Amino acid sequence: MFCRLEGGKESMKRFNSFMINLKNASSMIKQLKNSVEKENEVASDICSENGKNALIIRNVVYGDSDSVMPLKKCKKDESLMGGFHTHLSRHENDGLDIPSLSDIREFVKRDSHIMCIGGEKTKKISCYTRKSGFSKDLVNRQVKRDIGVIEKMGLELETSEDVESVMNEIVNSEIRKVNDIIKEHFIKHLLWAEETKK
Numbered sequence: 001m002f003c004r005l006e007g008g009k010e011s012m013k014r015f016n017s018f019m020i021n022l023k024n025a026s027s028m029i030k031q032l033k034n035s036v037e038k039e040n041e042v043a044s045d046i047c048s049e050n051g052k053n054a055l056i057i058r059n060v061v062y063g064d065s066d067s068v069m070p071l072k073k074c075k076k077d078e079s080l081m082g083g084f085h086t087h088l089s090r091h092e093n094d095g096l097d098i099p100s101l102s103d104i105r106e107f108v109k110r111d112s113h114i115m116c117i118g119g120e121k122t123k124k125i126s127c128y129t130r131k132s133g134f135s136k137d138l139v140n141r142q143v144k145r146d147i148g149v150i151e152k153m154g155l156e157l158e159t160s161e162d163v164e165s166v167m168n169e170i171v172n173s174e175i176r177k178v179n180d181i182i183k184e185h186f187i188k189h190l191l192w193a194e195e196t197k198k
């Protein structure tokens, strides 16, 4: 149940210039499963041997229920390409295999090439890579502006009588903004989806 990858061949999945083998993909699937069980987010680093494009998962770390701090380290002769982490379902609209605005901000800050996210609710792992012509400055500006808008909406929470609906509005608005940024600047690759029983 945890071994079939979406698309690609059985033992290897390719996206853009990257490759990931079954062992490393399975590591992410296992991390998602453990993360859900422990109710804590999990993160790991995605490395590649210098000059090669096969991705290697390193340094699995556990956080709390809504954040986790990756180690951001690779072995000697490897480069840090990006990271994997999980999103748990705490609220109605949580647990998606899409990044948050701060995930995208972090991606740019770390000069990443790949970001993989496992969603508890969607039961999927998706990886995001840069579109050709990716501009860090452009993405940065867009994220900064969007975070500003979301934070402003957050101020309403203090005076609102219906915190739940304002919260939902904020989450939905962030999802829309993230999807816009993804569409414009990233390529989304579905790595794994839980098979549904027929």
Ligand SMILES: [Zn+2]
Pocket (backbone or CB within 6 Å): 085, 086, 087, 099, 100, 103
């Ligand atoms: Zn995240």
